[in-house]
Amino acid sequence: MKAKHQRLTLAIIAVVAVIGAGFLALAGLRDNAALFRTPAEIAAEPIAAGQAIRLGGMVAGGSIESQPDGVTITFIVEDGDAQVPVRYSGITPDLFRENSGVVAEGAFDANGVFVAQTILAKHDENYMPPPMRDMETTSPGVGS
Amino acid sequence: MIAEAGLAALWFAAALCGLQLMFGIFAIRSGREDISSAVRPIAIVQGLLTAIAFAMLIWLFLRTDLSVELVAANSHSAKPWLYKFAGAWGNHEGSMLLWVAVLAVAGALVAIFEKRLREQTLIATLAAQAAIGLGFYAFLLFASNPFARLDPAPAQGQGLNPLLQDPGLAFHPPTLYLGYVGISVAFSFAVGALVTRDVDAAFARAMRPWVLGAWIFLTLGIAAGSYWAYYELGWGGWWFWDPVENASLMPWLAATALLHSVTVLATRDSLRAWTIMLAVVAFSMSMVGTFLVRSGVLTSVHAFAVDPQRGAFILGLLILYIGGALALYGLRIGTVREGKQFEPVSREGALVVNNLLLSAILGIVLVGTLYPLGVEAVTGEQLSVGPPYFNSTAGPLALVLVAVMAFGPLLRWRRDDWRALIGRVSLPILIAALALMVLVFLVSPIGILPMLGLILAAGIAAASLAPLWKRNLRRTPLFTYGMVIAHFGVGVALAGMAFESAFTEEVLVAARPGETYQVGPYSVRFDGTEPVAGPNWTAIEGRLSVTRGSGSAITMRPQARMFASPETETSEAAIRTAWNGQLYTVLGNGDSEGRWQLRLWWKPFVTFIWLGGALIALGGLLALIGRVRRERKAIARELYA
Numbered sequence: 149m150k151a152k153h154q155r156l157t158l159a160i161i162a163v164v165a166v167i168g169a170g171f172l173a174l175a176g177l178r179d180n181a182a183l184f185r186t187p188a189e190i191a192a193e194p195i196a197a198g199q200a201i202r203l204g205g206m207v208a209g210g211s212i213e214s215q216p217d218g219v220t221i222t223f224i225v226e227d228g229d230a231q232v233p234v235r236y237s238g239i240t241p242d243l244f245r246e247n248s249g250v251v252a253e254g255a256f257d258a259n260g261v262f263v264a265q266t267i268l269a270k271h272d273e274n275y276m277p278p279p280m281r282d283m284e285t286t287s288p289g290v291g292s
Numbered sequence: 293m294i295a296e297a298g299l300a301a302l303w304f305a306a307a308l309c310g311l312q313l314m315f316g317i318f319a320i321r322s323g324r325e326d327i328s329s330a331v332r333p334i335a336i337v338q339g340l341l342t343a344i345a346f347a348m349l350i351w352l353f354l355r356t357d358l359s360v361e362l363v364a365a366n367s368h369s370a371k372p373w374l375y376k377f378a379g380a381w382g383n384h385e386g387s388m389l390l391w392v393a394v395l396a397v398a399g400a401l402v403a404i405f406e407k408r409l410r411e412q413t414l415i416a417t418l419a420a421q422a423a424i425g426l427g428f429y430a431f432l433l434f435a436s437n438p439f440a441r442l443d444p445a446p447a448q449g450q451g452l453n454p455l456l457q458d459p460g461l462a463f464h465p466p467t468l469y470l471g472y473v474g475i476s477v478a479f480s481f482a483v484g485a486l487v488t489r490d491v492d493a494a495f496a497r498a499m500r501p502w503v504l505g506a507w508i509f510l511t512l513g514i515a516a517g518s519y520w521a522y523y524e525l526g527w528g529g530w531w532f533w534d535p536v537e538n539a540s541l542m543p544w545l546a547a548t549a550l551l552h553s554v555t556v557l558a559t560r561d562s563l564r565a566w567t568i569m570l571a572v573v574a575f576s577m578s579m580v581g582t583f584l585v586r587s588g589v590l591t592s593v594h595a596f597a598v599d600p601q602r603g604a605f606i607l608g609l610l611i612l613y614i615g616g617a618l619a620l621y622g623l624r625i626g627t628v629r630e631g632k633q634f635e636p637v638s639r640e641g642a643l644v645v646n647n648l649l650l651s652a653i654l655g656i657v658l659v660g661t662l663y664p665l666g667v668e669a670v671t672g673e674q675l676s677v678g679p680p681y682f683n684s685t686a687g688p689l690a691l692v693l694v695a696v697m698a699f700g701p702l703l704r705w706r707r708d709d710w711r712a713l714i715g716r717v718s719l720p721i722l723i724a725a726l727a728l729m730v731l732v733f734l735v736s737p738i739g740i741l742p743m744l745g746l747i748l749a750a751g752i753a754a755a756s757l758a759p760l761w762k763r764n765l766r767r768t769p770l771f772t773y774g775m776v777i778a779h780f781g782v783g784v785a786l787a788g789m790a791f792e793s794a795f796t797e798e799v800l801v802a803a804r805p806g807e808t809y810q811v812g813p814y815s816v817r818f819d820g821t822e823p824v825a826g827p828n829w830t831a832i833e834g835r836l837s838v839t840r841g842s843g844s845a846i847t848m849r850p851q852a853r854m855f856a857s858p859e860t861e862t863s864e865a866a867i868r869t870a871w872n873g874q875l876y877t878v879l880g881n882g883d884s885e886g887r888w889q890l891r892l893w894w895k896p897f898v899t900f901i902w903l904g905g906a907l908i909a910l911g912g913l914l915a916l917i918g919r920v921r922r923e924r925k926a927i928a929r930e931l932y933a
Contacts, residue, residue, distance in 0.1 A: 154633040158566065162648060169652035172685050173659035180681035181663065184674035202676055218802020218887045219880075238800060239526075239880030239889050242852075242861030253676075 182253065191230035195256055203232060203252045203262055212246055225250060225262070236264040244269035295360050298348030299439040302389075305341035305396060306429035308334050309422050312399075316419025320412060320487065328415045332403040335418050338425075339400025346380075346393040349438055353380040359445035362386060362438050368451035368857050370828045378462040379452045384586065384602070385438035387465060391582070392428045394466075394473040399425070402477060402502070407927065409481075409498040410490055417484030424476055427609045435605050451857035454829070460520035468513030468540055472578040474506025475547055479575030479617065482568045486624040491564045492631075496557035499571075501920055503554055507547045508912040514540050515905030526863040526878045528893045530792070530901055533682040538661040539581035542654055546574035549650040552643045557631065560705060562640055564631040566647070572621055576614045577654070583610045589665060635707040642700035649693040656685045687741050694748045694786060697779060698755035717755060724751030738794040745790030753783035770918030778911025785904025791873075791897035802887040812894025814868075814875050815839050816848075821879070821888060829855045831864070834879035834888065838868060850879040874898050 182200045195201055203225055211224035220237045223246075234252055244250060244267060252264035312334045319328035352360050353376050356369045366383040367376060375382075381390045399421040406414055432438070481499040485491045517540065522530045531537060550570040557567045583589075587603035634640040660677045667673050702716045727750035731743060756779035759772060799811045803818040810816075819835040831851040839845045850866040868875040873896035880889025 155565065155630055158563075158644065161644075162566075162651070165648045165652050166655055169655040169689075170659065172652075172689075173656045176656070176681045176685040177660065177663055177677065180684065181675045181677050184676065200680065202674075214883060218883060218885075219800050219889055239863070239878060239891055242863070253678075 184251075186227045187225055187230035187232045188227050190232060197256045197258050197260075200253070200255050203234070203254070203264075205232070205250065207244070207246050207248055207250050209246050222261075225252065232262050233260070234262045234264055236267055238267075241267055241269040294348050294351055294355075294357065295439040295441060298345045298352070299437070301341045301345040301348065302429070302433065302439075305338050305345065306426070306433060308338040308341065309396070309425045309429055312338060312422035313419050313426060316415050316422060319415050320419070328411065331415050331418050335403035335421070336400045338422075339397040339403075342389075342393040342396040346389055349386055349389055350377060350380045352439075353377065353386075356449060358447075358449055359441055359443070361440045361442040364442050364446050364449045366450065366452055368449040368828065370857070371452060371457070372827055374459065374462060375452055375457045379456075381465050382452055382456045382461050385432070385436045387469075388428070388432055388436050388586065389438050390466065390469055391473060392425065392432055394469050395421070395425050395428065395476060398473055398477050399480075402480075406498065408494065408923065409484075410488065413481075413484045413488045413490045413495065415484075416487040417480045420480035420483035420487075421477065424480070424613060427612065431602075431605055431609065435602050448857075451828075451855070453858070454853070454855040454860045454862045455524060457828075457855075458520065458524055460516060460524065464513055464516040464520055467509045467516060471506050471508075471510030471513050471540075471547075472543060472581060474502060474509060475543055475574045475578045477502045478506060478547075478550065478571050482571035482575075483617070483620060486568060486620055486628070489624065489628055491557075491568060491628045493558050493561040496554050496567065497919075497923060500551075500554050500558055501916055501923075503547065503551050503571075504912055504916040504919070507544070507551050508909050508916065510540070510544045510547055511905060511909040511912065514544055515902050515909070518905070519902050523865055523867055524862075526865045528796075528798075528865075528876050528878075528891075528895070530789075530898065533660075533677075533679050535661050535664075536585055538657050539584040542657055542661070543574055543577040543581055545650050545654040545657065546570060546577045549647045549654070550574050552646050552650075556640050556643050560632055560634060560640055562631045562634050563644070564628055565625050568625065568628070569621065570647070572617045573651075573654075575617065577658075579610045579613055580658075583607060584661070637703070637708050637710060637713075639700065639703045639705045639708070642696065642703050645696050646693065646700060649689060649696065653686050653689050653693070656689070657682065660685070683741065691741070691744050691748055694752050694782060697782065698748075698752050701759045701775060701779065702755070716758060720751045720755035720758060723754040724748065727751070742790040742794035745786050746794070749783045749787035749790060751783075752786070753780055756780040756783060770921070771915040772918075774911045774913070774915030774918055776911070777914060778908045781904045781907025781909075781911055783904070784900050784907055785902075788897050788900025788902075788904055792895050792901065795896045796898075797894040799890070799892040801890050802883065803890045804885075804887050809890075809892060811892040812873065812875065812896065813840050813870075814894065816875075816877070816890075816892055817845075818888065818890060819847075821882070824851070826853070828857065829853045832879070832882075834866075834877070834890070836866070836877055836890075838875065840870070848875070848877050850877045852879050852881075869899060872896055 182202055184202045184204055185195065187205050205225040205227040208224040208226045208231065213222050215221065220235065221240065222233060222235045225232045225234055236252070248269065251268040252262065253266040254262055254264040257263050312331060315327050315331050315334065319331060352363055353367055354373065356363060356367055356376060358364045362383060362385050367379050371379065381387045399418060402421070403418060409417070478499060481495070481502065485495050517537070518530050521532070522528070550567065553563050553567045553570055556563045583606045587606045589603055660681050664675050664677055667675060698720055699713065699717055703713060724747050727747045731738070731746060756776055759776055760768065797812050799809050801809060803809070805818055805820040808815055808817040815838070817837040819837050822833050822835060824831050824833045831853040833849045833851045836848040836850070837845045838848050846868070848866040848868055851864040853862045853864055855862070863878055866877045873894060876893040876895055878891040880891065882888045
């Protein structure tokens with residue numbers, strides 16, 4: 149093999165590898181990217197059970213209920229227009245409380261209850277996730 | 293006056309940096325020796341001045357000088373001294389000053405210690421280093437001045453984010469920055485070589501120690517960050533595929549590829565264009581990482597301030613440098629002579645496969661990390677890409693990479709024979725097969741990735757030691773030991789990851805005092821809670837009485853802490869380390885019936901993950917020492933020949 153050919157061959161292999169990785173990445177993204185949705189958006193366009201999403205909104209006042217096992221809670225996430233019931237087992241973050249912003253990661257079960265795997269509460273002003281920051285300025289009628 | 297002195301030092305350093313760039317360019321164009329001889333001293337003084345500026349900032353933080361805006365916004369007089377000290381870089385401005393200081397000091401070190409590189413290439417390298425530095429000086433001085441005064445000074449500072457009040461802050465950011473910025477040195481070498489068209493084995497030998505050094509620090513920084521997140525967040529996870537983590541992983545992947553290709557260039561004078569390309573990519577990734585972490589496009593404890601102007605500034609620098617580097621590469625690489633060619637079945641061939649796989653993984657991580665940002669910028673749609681994506685795409689490729697890693701070091705340079713190779717790898721394959729049988733027969737079903745991980749970990753641990761087989765261990769060079777230990781470390785880390793994800797046990801309960809729970813080999817009795825206080829926090833502390841088998845009980849104390857300034861609560865996990873794993877306990881909320889939420893994990897062999905990381909870095913260190921020593925000897929031989 150001439151020197152020129154080897155460089156060319158290597159370049160072609162590298163390009164093929166990069167394109168292959170790109171396809172793998174895109175296929176993975178199609179299956180696994182989780183959308184961010186508010187209750188109003190879900191009401192307008194329901195999400196299939198089992199599909200991973202991030203649900204963002206306010207924890208409705210008076211909606212947090214502890215279940216008898218002591219580690220599971222149910223609450224309602226609302227954004228002024230619509231409501232979504234949520235269930236979560238685990239230790240809630242320190243700033244998780246009623247009438248405060250929350251982002252829950254998880255999926256709907258067959259009964260339309262959002263089962264959260266992770267809960268991110270509104271931290272102090274410096275560390276607020278952008279989705280919540282937008283929410284507070286764009287959804288009137290919901291104070292923080 | 294301290295702040296003014298620091299600012300003055302910074303301005304002087306920036307001016308010298310501009311001078312370094314101008315002199316460098318002029319020296320290369322004109323070939324005048326009197327000008328090129330000035331470049332080295334300028335680089336050294338520039339490094340010294342930024343070091344002084346950084347020392348001034350630390351001094352201000354130690355004194356808690358509240359007339360300085362940055363100190364007032366991020367510190368508090370009641371903070372323990374370690375966090376006053378490390379708090380100097382626990383904020384946007386301070387961390388950017390650290391970035392610049394590391395860059396300038398690295399340039400000074402190159403100017404002092406680099407003896408082998410051709411003078412012209414060295415001058416071009418220092419000029420490239422200055423060109424990078426200039427942009428960041430501008431960013432510091434015009435958009436992120438750490439020494440700005442506040443008038444009138446407040447009576448008290450606002451304190452440091454409690455999540456950052458941890459010894460990890462003293463270690464993780466500086467090591468990671470040394471890695472990020474060290475890669476820029478490798479990049480400057482590449483630019484220098486492109487300018488003088490001097491890409492050959494001697495150049496690779498000069499560049500290699502800097503690549504190794506940067507890579508060691510990146511490895512340590514990532515491992516330290518992983519362990520810090522593991523114990524501080526209280527989520528029990530060691531890697532979340534968070535964009536900020538990916539920001540450090542991507543330069544590491546590129547640097548790992550570069551480290552291996554530069555060895556091919558140094559040993560066989562092959563892969564010239566590819567090695568230069570990797571240096572450009574590695575630097576681009578460290579720029580992307582800096583942008584992701586420091587611009588505020590991502591939200592995390594790392595994004596100190598969300599300021600669109602700053603984000604745009606860093607984005608501008610990013611585009612300028614990456615675009616400039618790629619343009620120079622495109623213009624010049626055609627004129628660099630082709631290196632030697634090689635046989636596919638050889639050490640070089642295996643290292644090319646290593647490089648392709650690492651590049652593919654890098655591409656996947658890059659796409660997954662930037663995709664949400666791109667989608668939001670274009671359509672406004674918000675989405676997140678997390679572990680399901682990365683585990684299903686990068687995970688299998690990483691396992692293939694580890695499998696190739698078992699064979700590569702057993703291949704000879706130049707040309708080898710498949711049949712001979714199979715003879716050499718039969719023992720590791722046997723061990724991997726044995727691991728497979730043990731897993732299939734003795735263990736309850738586990739996921740496919742952890743299963744493959746455990747098998748490969750056993751195989752690679754054996755294969756990594758094989759290069760020492762039948763060798764005179766005393767005469768084996770130090771850098772060979774380095775490779776063996778680093779590859780063995782990969783096996784150790786992989787075993788830890790696989791064990792943790794396959795065999796972790798979790799108990800989540802609302803516990804009444806006196807109740808006992810079993811998790812892993814431990815029995816944990818909840819004895820109730822007590823209020824406790826620290827220097828700048830109060831806490832509710834759980835008391836857990838923990839026994840293993842018939843051993844005596846020990847007390848574990850997970851806490852829920854409340855910080856006064858800024859007002860924040862954090863959860864402090866209590867962790868018990870045994871030789872074969874960790875017991876990880878978190879205290880949650882109490883309820884009206886007197887119950888407390890407890891989360892208990894038994895994580896078998898989880899410590900192997902960071903132990904493996906440390907071994908990888910140690911291997912890098914041995915390789916570095918071994919290479920530098922051999923170079924010194926070569927120089928001495930030339931001098932006295």
